[in-house]
Amino acid sequence: MTKKVQLTETILRDAHQSQAATRMRIDEMLPVAGKLDEVGYYSIECWGGATFDSCLRFLNEDPWERLRKLRKAMPKTKLQMLLRGQNILGYKHYADDVVDEFVKKSIQNGINVIRIFDALNDTRNMKACIDAILKYKNEDKSGLGVVCEATLCYTVSEVHTREYFVNLAKELVAMGADVICLKDMANLLLPYETYELVKALKEAVDCPIHLHTHNTAGTGNMIYIKAIEAGVDIIDTALAPMGNGTSQPATEPIIATLAGTPYDTGLDLGYVTEIAEHFKGVAERLTKDGFLNKKALQTDVKGLIYQVPGGMLSNLMNQLKEANAMDKYDEVLAEVPRVRADLGYPPLVTPSSQIVGSQAVLNVLSGERYKMVTKEVKGIVRGEYGKLPVEIKPDIVKKIIGDEERITCRPADNIGPELEKYRAEIKEYIEQEEDVLSYALFPQVALKFFKYRQANKMNLDSEIGDVANGIQPVWL
Numbered sequence: 001m002t003k004k005v006q007l008t009e010t011i012l013r014d015a016h017q018s019q020a021a022t023r024m025r026i027d028e029m030l031p032v033a034g035k036l037d038e039v040g041y042y043s044i045e046c047w048g049g050a051t052f053d054s055c056l057r058f059l060n061e062d063p064w065e066r067l068r069k070l071r072k073a074m075p076k077t078k079l080q081m082l083l084r085g086q087n088i089l090g091y092k093h094y095a096d097d098v099v100d101e102f103v104k105k106s107i108q109n110g111i112n113v114i115r116i117f118d119a120l121n122d123t124r125n126m127k128a129c130i131d132a133i134l135k136y137k138n139e140d141k142s143g144l145g146v147v148c149e150a151t152l153c154y155t156v157s158e159v160h161t162r163e164y165f166v167n168l169a170k171e172l173v174a175m176g177a178d179v180i181c182l183k184d185m186a187n188l189l190l191p192y193e194t195y196e197l198v199k200a201l202k203e204a205v206d207c208p209i210h211l212h213t214h215n216t217a218g219t220g221n222m223i224y225i226k227a228i229e230a231g232v233d234i235i236d237t238a239l240a241p242m243g244n245g246t247s248q249p250a251t252e253p254i255i256a257t258l259a260g261t262p263y264d265t266g267l268d269l270g271y272v273t274e275i276a277e278h279f280k281g282v283a284e285r286l287t288k289d290g291f292l293n294k295k296a297l298q299t300d301v302k303g304l305i306y307q308v309p310g311g312m313l314s315n316l317m318n319q320l321k322e323a324n325a326m327d328k329y330d331e332v333l334a335e336v337p338r339v340r341a342d343l344g345y346p347p348l349v350t351p352s353s354q355i356v357g358s359q360a361v362l363n364v365l366s367g368e369r370y371k372m373v374t375k376e377v378k379g380i381v382r383g384e385y386g387k388l389p390v391e392i393k394p395d396i397v398k399k400i401i402g403d404e405e406r407i408t409c410r411p412a413d414n415i416g417p418e419l420e421k422y423r424a425e426i427k428e429y430i431e432q433e434e435d436v437l438s439y440a441l442f443p444q445v446a447l448k449f450f451k452y453r454q455a456n457k458m459n460l461d462s463e464i465g466d467v468a469n470g471i472q473p474v475w476l
């Protein structure tokens, strides 16, 4: 059984998020957007993840305006975003009315494929997003449709078996997912396990499987080949100037490898290479400005050895260096899997990777396990992040939070409607309905941006006034 494989191009989102601190600007995207639109990708991932925060915080760009510009420039291809479930694009749980409005506005402004994940794989934290996508599917104005893509965050532990992921996939399809994404954000998948897992998923659910990995540890291309042989439908790649390393495997070698085989992507390698030329310049600019470090391109095999994300180990090393305790490194490394087991085996992905790592450091340096406990670990134990893959043992609960109350409901059930409150708070700055959402997600950052936007307008106005008086500003 063989079939054509489809590609999602990630250069406008995950590639620069993974390699260059999410600093690619809209003016570096638009010059080739029209050409990207002609390639024939399944989708172009260009929004969500960290881009929203980065636009407001660092680039003085309105993320909604960016989306509308991309939509206009790429009318033929499905635009894809990454959504952090109930965390939307931020770092905490938001109210359901904010989630609902965010999904609606994303679709109205041009998003087609919404990839939703929850860091703990707690499906309750994805439900409001899925429901909103189903509710607003008909708000799509592009004619390309809306795809609800629900995610399995891949991780390695004794409870994260093939059966676990298959059951999770079935549950998400029953909740309304159109596509299942297998998201290997830390590049922990191994090629032969990929084959078995993708095969099991294809047998269990009757929908396309979309695979996402990174090439951090150098296994990315092998993962894709084995997934393709097992029947995967769509894979994520990034054009070569920002492909590989901590980013996705490069697009061009995949196109070349599959050409003329039954899996042929049908994409034109020559044409894609022309487009990639443009991104060489962008990568140079990002390097020059200090955002793209060649370390991001080197193969980092630590994840293969310790089965934790590469980035987590560098964080641990930094913490130990600061504490002048590098001699405890091996001890801390051995403590990491124990803390993770104590906390119910959370997948090690931001933020849980940092939370587990910091607690392992504290356990070793203080000389007694859980003598000191971070507030995040307490939050996990209280149930504030959601349901863990495995129930935490009573003696661990007692040790970490004593007799404090724990929640077992969906964390957002404890958050009342918030949208109107946010709208009232920034009344004088609202230029579009979407501003309320930017503010809801990142209050201080958004407010700073609104002020910048307003000041910019007033400057512009006074400059235009000067033009009327016959004084031509040079920048015009």
Ligand SMILES: [Mn+2]
Pocket: 014, 185, 212, 213, 214
């Ligand atoms: Mn990723």
